[in-house]
Structures are given as structure tokens and as C-alpha cells.
Amino acid sequence: MPRTLVTGGAGFLGSHLCEALLRRGHEVIAMDNLLTGSVDNISHIRSDRFSFIRYDVTNYVYVDGPLDYILHFASPASPRDYLEFPIQTLKVGSLGTHKALGLAREKKAVFLLASTSEVYGDPLVHPQPETYWGNVDPVSPRGVYDEAKRFAEAITMAYHRSHGVDTRIVRIFNTYGPRMRPEDGRAVPAFVPQALRGEPITVFGDGSQTRSFCYVTDLVDGILRLLESGIHTPVNIGNPDERTILELVHAILEITGSDSAVVHRPLPVNDPKVRQPDITLARIRLEWEPKVSLEDGLKTTIDWFRRKLGMSDAGSRA
Numbered sequence: 001m002p003r004t005l006v007t008g009g010a011g012f013l014g015s016h017l018c019e020a021l022l023r024r025g026h027e028v029i030a031m032d033n034l035l036t037g038s039v040d041n042i043s044h045i046r047s048d049r050f051s052f053i054r055y056d057v058t059n060y061v062y063v064d065g066p067l068d069y070i071l072h073f074a075s076p077a078s079p080r081d082y083l084e085f086p087i088q089t090l091k092v093g094s095l096g097t098h099k100a101l102g103l104a105r106e107k108k109a110v111f112l113l114a115s116t117s118e119v120y121g122d123p124l125v126h127p128q129p130e131t132y133w134g135n136v137d138p139v140s141p142r143g144v145y146d147e148a149k150r151f152a153e154a155i156t157m158a159y160h161r162s163h164g165v166d167t168r169i170v171r172i173f174n175t176y177g178p179r180m181r182p183e184d185g186r187a188v189p190a191f192v193p194q195a196l197r198g199e200p201i202t203v204f205g206d207g208s209q210t211r212s213f214c215y216v217t218d219l220v221d222g223i224l225r226l227l228e229s230g231i232h233t234p235v236n237i238g239n240p241d242e243r244t245i246l247e248l249v250h251a252i253l254e255i256t257g258s259d260s261a262v263v264h265r266p267l268p269v270n271d272p273k274v275r276q277p278d279i280t281l282a283r284i285r286l287e288w289e290p291k292v293s294l295e296d297g298l299k300t301t302i303d304w305f306r307r308k309l310g311m312s313d314a315g316s317r318a
């Protein structure tokens, strides 16, 4: 039975990954300091192959027994979170990745780094292929996340080249689904509760900026395929279905049947104007592409938020 450590295992993506790995027969250890993760995301998991360790991976990590895989997903991941915790974000991307790589080397485990489309910054090439080097301002408030992940990619490749660690790097584009925190400030978990409560929808800037939203089950499928591949260079995983933020808002308003108004707020510093993954590499090498449409993924996500916010079904604005 493969034995797998997931750092950030109590987070949005980490918890979905833990469940998918358990379904595949792994023994799974989730590690999380609960800075932005929550035990609520994993407390429903009933398996004697699952355990949770509350620990900050920026410190020396000790895990008893063998490990076959380490998936390093620990990090604040929303712009609001990494602006609130800039130093923790830099530390988990740098020191945390170093510790997790050291553990992978010691255990001879396959190591997978959760990287991000933010390594492309405010991109000057569109859509973004893995060969694009990016356009990042290291000293902007957003730079703490971007540079931490760029460093994380660099040290992952160095451990592969110098120490022969069997590494993978996934560049994750915007992903959404159940278990996002309503207060995390990202677009989907901000807009859905606003629409359900009939509150104004807070669009930053004029809403013409674009993102490409991937449903969480598609993302997890792509990550597991990458894990099983022998690809050491970065691979984009995301949904190329690019929408403006106003289009996203209208899709949410239509599905919820909400009559919330749209209000405009200042655009955050260095908010990327466009973003769309070029997934040619994943299509060819992993035979992967997303299957869940934005509308279908939003419906499931909206149902989950309804329950989370204590609302009953359709048309239930309190």
C-alpha cells in the first residue's frame, strides 16, 4: 500500500487530494498548521488509512516510517490570505519546500510541488505555455506568493538535478469547488455567498480582467496523472475556458436566480489582466483535459455553499 504525505492536507485542494488518494488505496497522512486550512475539511473522512498531524512544515519535519509520495500543498493560496500572511507565505514556499524536499530525499519518495499560474505574473504571453518565464514584480504585495512559488520551483529542480529526487511540478490555475472558505476573498467564494444573500457583488476594477476556472475534481485528476508520470518539468493544469470576471458574475447570478447588484471596488495592485492555461503538454503527455463545464461546476459549488451557509434549496435567500 503506498504511503503518502500531503502537506496542506486540511486545505481546500489538500483535502480533496487526500480523499482521492484514499480512494486509490493509499495510506494518507495529512499535515497542516491550520493557518488557512480547517479540520472541518477532513473531519468527515472515516478511514483507518488516514491520519492528521497538526504541524508547521517550515520547521524540521519528521515522519515515522516509509513514505512513497510527498505532495507539498501547504501555503496560503488566496490574494487576501497572502496579503494578510506575507511572511508565512514566503516561509512555507521557501523553508517549507526545502524541508519537504529534504524529507523526500531521506525517504526516497516521489515529490510533487503545488506551484501556480502566479509564476507567470501579469502575463505578456497569452495563453501561457510552460515555456513562458513570466512577468512578476518581486516587491509588490502580491510578489510574496509569486516569488515564494518561483523559488519553490527552483529548489525542486535543484533537488532533482543535484540529489536525484523524483520530482513533479504542477502549475495550478484558478480552481474552485466545495470547501473554499467564504471569507478567503477569491472570486468564486466571494461572489456565491454574496449572490445567495442578495448582497452586492464586489467586482474589482471594471470586471474585464479574465480568469479560466477549473473545477476541483478535474484538477485532482490532472494532478494524480502527473504524479504517476515521469515528468520533472512544470506542467500546467487548469481549464482553458477563459471568462471575464463580469461573465463569471453573470453565470453565478443566473444559476442562483439572485438579483444582487454589481458594485465596483478598486483593482488590487498587480491583479493580472488575463490568464488562460495552454494545456497542450497535459493533453499530450498526461492525456488529460478538464471535463466539468463552468456552469455544472458552479451548480455543485453553489449547492455546497447553500448548505454551508445554512440555506435550504432554490430561492432561499434569508
Ligand code: UDP
Residues within 6 Å of the ligand: 078, 079, 174, 185, 186, 187, 188, 190, 191, 202, 203, 204, 205, 209, 211, 245, 267, 268, 271, 272
Ligand atoms: N475579484 C473580484 N471581486 C472579489 C474577488 C476577486 O472582482 O471579491 C477578482 C480579482 O480582482 C481577480 C479575479 O476576480 O481579477 C480572480 O481573483 P481571485 O482572487 O479569485 O484569484 P487570482 O487573482 O489569484 O486569480
